[in-house]
Each structure stands twice: as structure tokens, then as C-alpha cells.
Amino acid sequence: MSGYRKLGCSTSSQRKAMLRSLATNLLYHGKITTTEARAKEVRRIAEKLITLAVKEHENFTEVTVKAKVPKKETVVSPKKDIPRERIKSATHVKRVKSVVDGKRVTEYEEVEKTIRKDNPSRLVARRKMLSVFYPVTEVSGDNRKKRSQSKKIDMPTKMFDEIAPKYTNRQGGYTRMVKLGSRKGDSAEMVLLELV
Numbered sequence: 001m002s003g004y005r006k007l008g009c010s011t012s013s014q015r016k017a018m019l020r021s022l023a024t025n026l027l028y029h030g031k032i033t034t035t036e037a038r039a040k041e042v043r044r045i046a047e048k049l050i051t052l053a054v055k056e057h058e059n060f061t062e063v064t065v066k067a068k069v070p071k072k073e074t075v076v077s078p079k080k081d082i083p084r085e086r087i088k089s090a091t092h093v094k095r096v097k098s099v100v101d102g103k104r105v106t107e108y109e110e111v112e113k114t115i116r117k118d119n120p121s122r123l124v125a126r127r128k129m130l131s132v133f134y135p136v137t138e139v140s141g142d143n144r145k146k147r148s149q150s151k152k153i154d155m156p157t158k159m160f161d162e163i164a165p166k167y168t169n170r171q172g173g174y175t176r177m178v179k180l181g182s183r184k185g186d187s188a189e190m191v192l193l194e195l196v
Contacts (some may be wrong), residue, residue: 005037019045024134026175027163028155031194033180039193043175049132049159050167050174052125057164059122063115068108071096122160129156163195170196 009015022042026032027049034042075094097104118126136153139146167174178192 005041007038007041020132020134023049023132024136024155026193026195027133027159028136028153031192033190033192035183036177036179036189036191039177039191043177043193045132047172047174049129050163051172052128053156053159053164054167056122056125057160057168059119060116061119063117064112065115066110067113069111071107071109126156126160129159 007015009018019041022032022034022038023045026042026046072093073096075092096107098107133155136155137150138153140149174196176194176196180190180192183190
């Protein structure tokens, strides 16, 4: 008898990719609908990742660093007959440039920033999470300017900052399976797997 479910996949790489995708979606959205066998396998992966995040979510040091940031100014477009509702879109932020030796150079200013620096064990946990998660990109709802308005989600940071604080006083059992009945096509038992 094998030590894992095959889940309808012919190769192990396909199965691992499917489980990674389901685990990423479960932890990003908070719930997924899938078959019972797949949900049981994803549950194992998700609970290990949440346990890892709960153990390491406060294991960091705050460091103040100096960073060079380009100076910026707000510029209004030269058109005078702009309707009131479009004034905000007519303004844009532009970098301040100066001429040095005949070349236009961006001016920079030094800013102090406080950043979180992972301790070694938290860094190991972050890398383990990154080995499971697929990259997640969030797109705005209106589907306009997809590339410029989309942003990449850092899933390990979301795990440490949003998900782990919910479960600090809980000893395991972070997910719940709700049976939905059988699927129409092949009568597979469907479940809703969600975070508690």
C-alpha cells in the first residue's frame, strides 16, 4: 500500500503542483471547494504551514536603516479645460531632476526607515513557505490597466502578519471540512475546506 493518495494524477510532479496550487489558494482566499481526497491532502500541508507561521510570527528584530529615495513633485497637466472629476487623474507625480555636467540626474534624499529583520529560524520558516507557495498577483476589480494596477502578494508575510496572530492560542486544527454532497459528473464527494 502506498503512503499517499494519487488523486487522479499520473506523475508525482503533477500531484505536487496541484497540491501546492490548492494550498496557496486556501491560505490566500481562506476557503476552497474540492474533492474530499484532495482536501485531506491539502489540509496536511496547510496545517503544517500555519503551525510554522504561529511558531515564528514574533521572531524578528526591528532595525532603522537609511535609504536613498528620489525626490518627487506633483505636476498638473497643462490642459486648462479639464472637468472637475478628471482633475485627480490629470495630476501625476514626477521625479525632480537637476543638470550636472550637462546631464540630467535624479535628485535623491536620505530617509530613515524602520524595517523588520528576520531572525535565522524565521528566515528558514519563510523559505520553507516559499517552497510551497506559488506567486500570487492581485488585480484590481475593474480590469482596466491590469499590469500597472496589479500588485504581488508576499504570502509568507501574510502568513506571519494576518493568519498566525489568529491562531496563537490554538493547538492545531486550523481548518474545517464541510461536506457538500456528490458532484454531478462523476459522483465524487465534494467538500468546502476553510480556515477556522
